[in-house]
Amino acid sequence: AAARLLDGLDPTLAGWLTDIPYAPLAVVCLGYPREAVAHPLDGFGFLAPRHVRLRLLGALFESTIFTGRTPEGRVLIRAMIGGARDAAVLDLDHEALLRLVTGELTPVLGLRGAPAFARVFPHQEAIPQYNVGHARRLARIDQRLQRWPGLLLTGNAYRGIGVNDCVRNAGPVAEQVLRFVGETARPSATATATASAR
Secondary structure: OHHHHHOOOOHHHHHHHHOOOEEEEEEEEEEEEHHHEOOOOOOOEEEOOHHHOOOEEEEEEHHHHOOOOOOOOEEEEEEEEEOHHHHHHHHOOHHHHHHHHHHHHHHHHOEOOOOOEEEEEEEEEEEEOOOOOHHHHHHHHHHHHOOOOOOOOOOOOOOOOOHHHHHHHHHHHHHHHHHHHHHHHOOOHHHHHHHHHO
């Protein structure tokens, strides 16, 4: 998105941003009656390591993490599938994705029956990939940004893909914005001297 916004201003910078690869991901949200899930859902969720041979990347127990996400007696599970090693998963239609995800979750969570609620959200460009050379690319981007005072970039494409990373990185960027706005709003010494002379 940043590359598209900057293409008319600085095609070189936009090209470097475009070169940051993204992996696809499908998010599958499933709602069940509480009694249809044998697992106690007494945690955040789980990540599926490769050696367990699931295509799932993991799942979050949304209704455990956040209150008010479901009606009383219901649970919400958010599963993720895809990523850099399984990009072809997004070639599946929604029904096939639902079958795949529920089939893999059933033995893990002890699911019984079909979900009462199901939604699939495919994202072709979901997870930025910090491949070899990413730090060098960021250094070039930072240097190029010096040509454009006041232009700042932040987001998960640069220095951390998680929400926590983005929140942590937002602080220093906000401070840069405040410094820049303060400097541009401050009258110059010449203007101040002229106003004083009058």
